[in-house]
Amino acid sequence: MAKDRKLRILVGSRKGTYIIEGDARRKQWKVGPVAHAGSEIYHVVADPRHPGDLYAAVNNTFWGPAIQRSRDWGKTWKEIATPLTPNAKARKAEVAAAVGSPPKWAINNLWHIEPGLPSESNTLYLGADPHLLFRTTDLGASWEPIESINNHPDKKNWSPGAGGACLHTILLDPRDARRLYVGLSAVGTFRSEDGGETWKPTNKGVEAPFLPNKFPETGQCVHDVAADTADPDTFYRQDHGGMYVSHDRMETWKRIGKPLGDDFGFTVASPPSSPGKAYFVRLGGMARTTDEGYFQVHEWNDKTRKWRKLVSPKAFLGHFGVHREGIATDSLDPPGIYVGTTTGQLFISPDAGKTWQLIPFDFPGIHSVSIANPMAK
Amino acid sequence: MPEVHLDSWLREFGPRGKEKVTADSVAHMIDELEARYPRLRFKIRDESGRLRQYVRVFVDGEDVSGTTGVATPLAGARSIDILHSIAGG
Numbered sequence: 001m002a003k004d005r006k007l008r009i010l011v012g013s014r015k016g017t018y019i020i021e022g023d024a025r026r027k028q029w030k031v032g033p034v035a036h037a038g039s040e041i042y043h044v045v046a047d048p049r050h051p052g053d054l055y056a057a058v059n060n061t062f063w064g065p066a067i068q069r070s071r072d073w074g075k076t077w078k079e080i081a082t083p084l085t086p087n088a089k090a091r092k093a094e095v096a097a098a099v100g101s102p103p104k105w106a107i108n109n110l111w112h113i114e115p116g117l118p119s120e121s122n123t124l125y126l127g128a129d130p131h132l133l134f135r136t137t138d139l140g141a142s143w144e145p146i147e148s149i150n151n152h153p154d155k156k157n158w159s160p161g162a163g164g165a166c167l168h169t170i171l172l173d174p175r176d177a178r179r180l181y182v183g184l185s186a187v188g189t190f191r192s193e194d195g196g197e198t199w200k201p202t203n204k205g206v207e208a209p210f211l212p213n214k215f216p217e218t219g220q221c222v223h224d225v226a227a228d229t230a231d232p233d234t235f236y237r238q239d240h241g242g243m244y245v246s247h248d249r250m251e252t253w254k255r256i257g258k259p260l261g262d263d264f265g266f267t268v269a270s271p272p273s274s275p276g277k278a279y280f281v282r283l284g285g286m287a288r289t290t291d292e293g294y295f296q297v298h299e300w301n302d303k304t305r306k307w308r309k310l311v312s313p314k315a316f317l318g319h320f321g322v323h324r325e326g327i328a329t330d331s332l333d334p335p336g337i338y339v340g341t342t343t344g345q346l347f348i349s350p351d352a353g354k355t356w357q358l359i360p361f362d363f364p365g366i367h368s369v370s371i372a373n374p375m376a377k
Numbered sequence: 378m379p380e381v382h383l384d385s386w387l388r389e390f391g392p393r394g395k396e397k398v399t400a401d402s403v404a405h406m407i408d409e410l411e412a413r414y415p416r417l418r419f420k421i422r423d424e425s426g427r428l429r430q431y432v433r434v435f436v437d438g439e440d441v442s443g444t445t446g447v448a449t450p451l452a453g454a455r456s457i458d459i460l461h462s463i464a465g466g
Contacts, residue, residue: 063461064420082418106425
């Protein structure tokens, strides 16, 4: 089979999924037809272990959530198994006992799909609302709830964020398939060292400005976390309470965002080809837009511990919002940076932030952006 | 035996025309449809068995979604319509 050298931008929007095709030059782009029209797509992701396989977290206002898979780079899609919650197994009895009693929880929305490591070629993880984590070892034919999180003894104290009780971040240690990290709103981050059997809260040093106790063990509203691919012990975190870095597998966090003033935001990415760099989109904490009046991406250099603005303030005027899955980087050198906004603009830099272009297509509000990288030569 | 009619969007997952059912309640009617058309599972009800927020079930023209819901008996019923409600933006 010939190697597919296309670079694809996968966009999940308020009204469907879009695949934008380009190549390693990152100059010309072609926006494909919408899929899942009318559904809210919280995440679309490529499975690099199986070229051509894409997964979409499809949330339909009327018919609820579903996982859809494409095996041809998004040309066609098919619904695959939806995970059963523990309650669903007892559903018939519940229904027979009939209604009148308040229903227990069900899945509200699907938030994030994370392909497993190359060594686990049929494993995927799924994060959902309300605070649910699932794993499949057969590429989504069936899903196993990870009860240690789903029925965590502390769960009664967990609150939703404004977007719901979402488990939105799933990170895997490339050196050890048993080490996992998750992020939940408004709960914080957890690490497992035993394949999801047990979990340890990892929020030390992260401020929760909206709670009486400013530094609790859990209760932080983590918005997004990115791993540094060159150093799997290092993580960059965008929290409700600011921007942070950890160099010790999330044991402790240091706030890095204070030089930016208001260091609120939702999203962060770290490019594989530029170790020690992380890209944040700073938003005003009240407006939750780029309240300075222009589109901007801030680069954190973890070696020099300095910030750098990547976009000229005159380039793109406006108050833009960016959601937690709204930024992505590709694997090329220099890295491409891709940012989708809640008002449907898709910004692209093919050269690590030196120059920027706007895809000439107005999308519905963008929830997520991810990249299917060109296959290696 | 009542006949069930799905709206055009739901027909993607279930019967395309009218479907006779033997069930004695709305809950069992949905069970029966889901057994015949597995892709309907979780589209009309969520995992807890509750009707989805924007689904409307009419029994002989009466909307039971916000009243007796899935517990509605079907004895003597002739028609059931399952529709999505007017919502969106």
